[in-house]
Amino acid sequence: MKPTMNVEFCGVEFKNPVLTASGTFGFGREYSSFYDLSELGGICIKGITPKKRIGNPPPRIAETPMGILNSVGLQNPGIDAFISEELPFLKQFDTRVIANISGNTVSEYCEMAEKISDSQVDLIEMNISCPNVKAGGMAFGTSSSMVFDVVSETKKYAKKPLVVKLSPNVTDITEIAVAAENAGASGLSLINTILGMRIDIKTKRPILHQNTGGLSGPAVLPIAIRMVYQVKKAVKIPLIGMGGISCGNDAVEMMLAGASLVSVGTACFSNPMAPIEVRDGIQKYLEDCKRSSVHDLCGGLIEY
Numbered sequence: 001m002k003p004t005m006n007v008e009f010c011g012v013e014f015k016n017p018v019l020t021a022s023g024t025f026g027f028g029r030e031y032s033s034f035y036d037l038s039e040l041g042g043i044c045i046k047g048i049t050p051k052k053r054i055g056n057p058p059p060r061i062a063e064t065p066m067g068i069l070n071s072v073g074l075q076n077p078g079i080d081a082f083i084s085e086e087l088p089f090l091k092q093f094d095t096r097v098i099a100n101i102s103g104n105t106v107s108e109y110c111e112m113a114e115k116i117s118d119s120q121v122d123l124i125e126m127n128i129s130c131p132n133v134k135a136g137g138m139a140f141g142t143s144s145s146m147v148f149d150v151v152s153e154t155k156k157y158a159k160k161p162l163v164v165k166l167s168p169n170v171t172d173i174t175e176i177a178v179a180a181e182n183a184g185a186s187g188l189s190l191i192n193t194i195l196g197m198r199i200d201i202k203t204k205r206p207i208l209h210q211n212t213g214g215l216s217g218p219a220v221l222p223i224a225i226r227m228v229y230q231v232k233k234a235v236k237i238p239l240i241g242m243g244g245i246s247c248g249n250d251a252v253e254m255m256l257a258g259a260s261l262v263s264v265g266t267a268c269f270s271n272p273m274a275p276i277e278v279r280d281g282i283q284k285y286l287e288d289c290k291r292s293s294v295h296d297l298c299g300g301l302i303e304y
């Protein structure tokens with residue numbers, strides 16, 4: 001018998017635990033020529049802001065060993081264009097849609113949460129951890145008192161489950177996680193990218209126009225696993241784990257550390273089929289271990 005793959009997360013049923021990570025999957029259109037998006041557990045959209053943003057000037061991607069550094073800077077068409085032009089496309093598919101929202105101020109987060117709650121999205125992911133811009137910036141996500149304030153205010157306007165996306169660019173991620181939980185977050189997602197920098201030794205200039213950017217991809221997997229493990233012990237709300245997942249075994253590790261759902265990001269750039277392969281890899285792991293359900297994985301770590 002095949003293991004069951006469905007997961008309930010914040011009261012929402014997912015057909016399988018594999019999502020795409022915000023900013024690495026656009027609004028799904030480009031990937032829909034590779035496979036039926038209904039195969040996915042869910043799609044997390046590119047981060048949206050109250051108004052259209054063109055993002056940072058190029059160069060805004062730098063290659064690194066085992067990952068990439070980006071400083072895209074929340075390029076997006078704005079919340080209204082997302083709701084009228086992109087959401088109807090995504091709703092053709094039998095998969096969950098997670099809106100990723102970013103703001104410059106507490107009131108912008110509230111305004112976005114209110115507006116997006118009236119749309120057909122299933123969950124709201126609040127990005128308070130983007131290292132590349134002020135909007136959605138780490139300014140909010142790196143102080144527990146500011147996290148508490150912005151999450152508790154936004155929660156008043158969110159009529160859908162509110163997932164708070166945490167920054168790894170902090171000394172103690174559990175403090176931030178607890179602040180978000182105390183403020184009423186329904187769930188947490190982690191990790192966003194890790195602040196990094198590269199320099200072109202010929203020109204002596206930073207490779208990225210913004211000087212610094214966010215590191216993602218396989219290089220960050222062990223950091224993400226460690227943070228999910230720590231946060232799982234610190235809070236009761238469920239977690240979405242991401243950071244460097246590119247195969248089923250990476251996802252199994254993330255789930256054993258404490259994630260209920262997993263997201264695949266940078267891996268999609270080099271292998272558009274990565275989320276499907278991750279899903280199939282989780283299923284194969286369960287079959288090989290003769291487990292009947294993916295639920296058996298979350299937090300199943302056996303410590304020394």
Ligand SMILES: Cc1cc2nc3c(=O)[nH]c(=O)nc-3n(C[C@H](O)[C@H](O)[C@H](O)COP(=O)(O)O)c2cc1C
Binds near residue numbers: 165192218
């Ligand atoms: C090019 C790029 C753009 C991203 N844009 C967003 C974004 O708009 N909002 C957000 O919350 N995270 C954004 N992220 C972070 C990812 O969603 C994810 O948290 C991070 O890349 C770690 O996962 P990965 O190693 O699988 O890519 C972006 C990442 C990349 C590489």
